[in-house]
Amino acid sequence: xxxxxxxxxxxxxxxxxxxxxxxxxxxxxxxxxxFFTIVGPSGSGKTTLLRMLAGxxxxxxxxxxxxxxxxxxxxxxxxxxxxxxxxxxxxxxRTVGQNIEFPLKIRGEDPAKRKARALQLMDLLRLxxxxxxxxxxxxxxxxRQRVALARAxxxxxxxxxxxxxxxxxxxxxxxxxxxxxxxxxxxxKKTFVYITHSLEEAxxxxxxxxxxxxxxxxxxxxxxxxxxxxxxxxxxxxxxxVNVIPVSLGSxxxxxxxxxxxxxxxxxxxxxxxxxxxxxxxxxxxxxxxxGDADNALTGRLYNEYALGSRIQYQVRVGDTVFVVEKLRQxxxxxxxxxxxxxxxxAKDAILVTD
Amino acid sequence: MSPGLRxxxxxxxxxxxxxxxxxxxVIWFSFMPARTFSFGGTPTxxxxxxxxxxxxxxxxxxxxxxxxxxxxxxxxxxxPIAYGLVRIFGKWSTxxxxxxxxxxFVSENIRLYGxxxxxxxxxxxLGTIKSVFGVEPESILFTLPAIVLGMVYVYFxxxxxxxxxxxxxxxxxxxxxxxxxxxxxxxxxxxxxxxxSMPGILIGCLLTFVLAVGAIAEAxxxxxxxxxxxxxxxxxxxTYAQNWPLxxxxxxxxxxxxxxxxxxxxxRFNLDQLLGRR
Numbered sequence: 001x002x003x004x005x006x007x008x009x010x011x012x013x014x015x016x017x018x019x020x021x022x023x024x025x026x027x028x029x030x031x032x033x034x035f036f037t038i039v040g041p042s043g044s045g046k047t048t049l050l051r052m053l054a055g056x057x058x059x060x061x062x063x064x065x066x067x068x069x070x071x072x073x074x075x076x077x078x079x080x081x082x083x084x085x086x087x088x089x090x091x092x093x094r095t096v097g098q099n100i101e102f103p104l105k106i107r108g109e110d111p112a113k114r115k116a117r118a119l120q121l122m123d124l125l126r127l128x129x130x131x132x133x134x135x136x137x138x139x140x141x142x143x144r145q146r147v148a149l150a151r152a153x154x155x156x157x158x159x160x161x162x163x164x165x166x167x168x169x170x171x172x173x174x175x176x177x178x179x180x181x182x183x184x185x186x187x188x189k190k191t192f193v194y195i196t197h198s199l200e201e202a203x204x205x206x207x208x209x210x211x212x213x214x215x216x217x218x219x220x221x222x223x224x225x226x227x228x229x230x231x232x233x234x235x236x237x238x239x240x241x242v243n244v245i246p247v248s249l250g251s252x253x254x255x256x257x258x259x260x261x262x263x264x265x266x267x268x269x270x271x272x273x274x275x276x277x278x279x280x281x282x283x284x285x286x287x288x289x290x291x292g293d294a295d296n297a298l299t300g301r302l303y304n305e306y307a308l309g310s311r312i313q314y315q316v317r318v319g320d321t322v323f324v325v326e327k328l329r330q331x332x333x334x335x336x337x338x339x340x341x342x343x344x345x346x347a348k349d350a351i352l353v354t355d
Numbered sequence: 356m357s358p359g360l361r362x363x364x365x366x367x368x369x370x371x372x373x374x375x376x377x378x379x380x381v382i383w384f385s386f387m388p389a390r391t392f393s394f395g396g397t398p399t400x401x402x403x404x405x406x407x408x409x410x411x412x413x414x415x416x417x418x419x420x421x422x423x424x425x426x427x428x429x430x431x432x433x434x435p436i437a438y439g440l441v442r443i444f445g446k447w448s449t450x451x452x453x454x455x456x457x458x459x460f461v462s463e464n465i466r467l468y469g470x471x472x473x474x475x476x477x478x479x480x481l482g483t484i485k486s487v488f489g490v491e492p493e494s495i496l497f498t499l500p501a502i503v504l505g506m507v508y509v510y511f512x513x514x515x516x517x518x519x520x521x522x523x524x525x526x527x528x529x530x531x532x533x534x535x536x537x538x539x540x541x542x543x544x545x546x547x548x549x550x551x552s553m554p555g556i557l558i559g560c561l562l563t564f565v566l567a568v569g570a571i572a573e574a575x576x577x578x579x580x581x582x583x584x585x586x587x588x589x590x591x592x593x594t595y596a597q598n599w600p601l602x603x604x605x606x607x608x609x610x611x612x613x614x615x616x617x618x619x620x621x622x623r624f625n626l627d628q629l630l631g632r633r
Contacts, residue, residue: 056531076535089532093550102546103536155536 005068007032007191008053008159013062015048022048024215025062030159030193035185037194037202039238040212046195047086047163049212053193054083054161066158082157086164088148090136096122096147097132103155121150124187126180142173149181153188162194166201178204199238203227211235232355236279241313243280243323247352249273255352259318265295265347276354282313282326284349287333287341294344298323302339316343385604392599402604411588411605415612418584421574422567425506426560429514432507433559437518452519455512463509467576470505471496474577497579505573510566514559521555522548557624561617568613585609 006029015023023045030036040046051057053064055076064072071079082103091099098105100118109117119129125146131139136147145165152160162181166174182205185192196202202209203223210220211234219231230236233244247264250256254263255278264278291297300318307313312332314325325343327333335341386398389405440448458466473479474496485491495501525548533543571586580587585605592602 054535056535076531077537077539081535083532083535085528085532087526087528089526089528091529091533091547091551102533102538106533106537106542106546151536 005032006030007034007067008193009063009065009068010053011063011065013049013052013059013064015045015052015057016060021215023052023059026215026217028210028217028220030191033189033191035182035192035194035205035207036210037196037206037208038210038212038217039196039199039202041197044212045215046197046212050083050161050163050193050195053159054081055079056083080157081159081161082152082155083161083163084148084152084165086167088144088165090144090148090151092137094136095132096127096134096136096139099136099147100150100154102151117154118150121153124153125150125184141169142177145169145177149184153184157190159191159193162192164196167196167198174201175204181205199226200240203239211238229351230279230353233277233279233353234355236277236351236353241282241324241326243282243285245278245280245321246276247278248275259298259321260296267347267350267352269352270354273352273354276352279351279353280345280349282324283311284345285323285325285343286327286345287314287325287335288344289342291342291344295347296350297342297344299340299342302333302335302337302341304337305333316341318343381603382607384600385607387600387603389600390598402600403608405601406604406608411585414583414585414588415609417574417582418568418570418586418609419612421502421506421570421582421584422564424503425510425567426514426564428503428507429510429563430556430560433511433514433518434556437515437522437555440515440519441522455515459512464572464576466509467505467572470501470508470577474501496577497581499578499582502573502578502582505577506567506570509570509573510563513566514563517555517559517562518552519555521552521558524555525551553624557620561620565613565617568609 008028008030010026010028012025012027013023014021014025026049038046038049048057052059055071055074055078059072063070066079066081076083091102094102097115097118100121101114104114104117115132119132122129122131127143127146127150131143136144139147148165166177169177178201181192185205194202194205199209199211203226206223208220208222209226210217211226212218213234219226219235221229226235227239230239236242237244245257245259245264247255247257247266249266249269250263252263253266253269255266257264257278266278286294288294288297291299298318300316300323303315303317303322305312305314307329308326310329311326312329314327314333316323316325323343325333380394383394385402386400387394387396387402388399389401440451444451471478474494475481476491476494476496477485478494481491481494495504529547529551530543533547534540538546569586571584571590574580574582574584574587586609589602589605589609592598592605596602
C-alpha cells in the first residue's frame, strides 16, 4: 500500500513532556491519497501526534517530512495541511458562509469568488444553499460537522487531519457521517489522516489503520489485517468482543491452558512463541453437538443471550471464564439458559498473540 | 399567586424599597418648585428650564468628555495587560491580579491624596527629581491631565477584569483553527480574538464610562476644582445652594443622557449576537 514516495513521512518522531514520552519514536509513511486512521485509547498520544503533524506542536526529536521536505518547525499557517478539530472550532460570530470562506478571505481572494467556492463546497457537503447566511451556532451537530469540513476543504489542503470530530455525535448520525466522510475522501482524492478512539469507526473508513498505545504505534495495517491478524492482545481486544485464553506452548505442539487439561490445538505458532494468549472472535466460536465436531472444544453453561440486531450473542461460562459466541439472527441457538453446552472452534480460526 | 412570584416576592419588595423608591423620589422631586423641601408642591418644569438657560451644559460636557477620554485610555492600556494575564504571564497572573486588586481595599479618597503627595511641588516625584538632577519641572497637579490620570487609575480594575474575562472566553481551538487555516498572528487577532473578546471589552467600557461620568473626587482632589463636572454641580445644588429640586433635575438629566448612550451602544453591539447566541 505504501507508495514509492509518501506524502508524509515520520522518522523516529518523539515528543517529551518532562521525562514522559507522549509520542515515542514513531516511524510511519503515509501514502498520497490514503485514508489513514490512528486509533488508540485516550492518553495514547494520538492527539499530540496529530498536533505535531498539523504544526501546532514541535517534536522533541525526529523528523517530519512532507513530500520529502523537512517541516518540523514550519508553523501551522505555513503548512499546506488543515485540521478538523474535535470541538470543530467554528467561529461562533460568523455565518456558515463566512466560516467556510475564512481561509479564502485570509488569502485575499475577492468576495464573489469566495462566495462561489463556498456555495460549491456547501453543495458537495449537502448543506442547503440558503444556509450561506445562517448563524453557524444555529446549525445542528451534523450540519456544523459539515461546515467544519467545508471550511477545511476551502483551504485546499494537501492533507486533511481529523481529531475525533465525530466523538460528540450520537450513534446513528455518526454512522451516516462516517460513510459520508469516506465518500468525500473518494470525491476529493485528498490524503486524510484521522484519529479516533473507536476502531469500529476506523474500520468503516480507513485504507490503513495504525494502532497506538502509550505513545507507540503497535500495529499498522489494513482494516482486514488489524481485524484478522492482530499482533497483540491489546490490538485484538480493541476491535470489540473477543475471547482470550491465556496459554503457553506445551509438548507435542499443543497449547497448555487451565481450561483444557488435554491441551488445545494451536493455529500457526509464531517463531519463538512461549507464553501468550489465544484469541478467538465470537463469530468463529460455535455450539457443538459433540466435542469431536471441532478441533477444540470446551464444556460450559449457557448463561445469557443478547440480541445485537443482525446477530445474537450468547454468554457461555466455562468454569469462571466467560466466553461470547455469536450466531446470525436467522440461525439462532435453540438451547435454554443454564443448559450445559459444548462450544468449539477450529484451530485455524484462532490467533496466537503475545502480551 | 404563582409559586414563582411568591419566591420572587422578597427580592421584588427589596428592589421596590431599595432601588425603585429612591429613584422615583428623585424623579418626582425634580418636578417640585425650586428651593422647596416637600413632595407636596405643584409639579412644574421650572428646574429643567433653569438648567437649559444656565451654563450647566458645560459641566455635562466635561463629565461626558472626561468619561470618554478615560474609557478610551483604559481600553488601550487594559487590553494588552488583560491579554497578558490570560495568555502570557502564566503562573504570575494570580500575583499580578492580586497587585491590581489590593489598592481597592483602600478608600478612593485616600489613594487620591496619595497621588497629591506624589505629584505636588516638592513632593515624592518632583522633590526627588529636584534633589537628584537639580531641575524642577512644573507639577501637573491641579490640571486636566492630573484628573485624567486619577480617573484612569481609579477605574483601572473595572476595565481590566471584564476584559480579562472576555479574552479568557475565546476558545483556544478557534485561535489554533484560524492559524491552521493560514491566518497570521495579526489576522488571528483581528478576525477571531478581538471579535470574540468583544463582550468583555464592551462590558468594561460601559462599566467604566458609567462610573467615570459619575466621578467627582478626582476633579476635586487632583483637579483643584479647575474643572467642575456635573456631579459637582449636583452636589452644590443639594448642599450649599439648598436647591434640592434643581439637584434632582440635574441627576435625572444625567441618568437620561448616560442611559441613552448605553442603550445606543448595546443596540449597536448586540451582546448575544457577538457571542453567536442569536
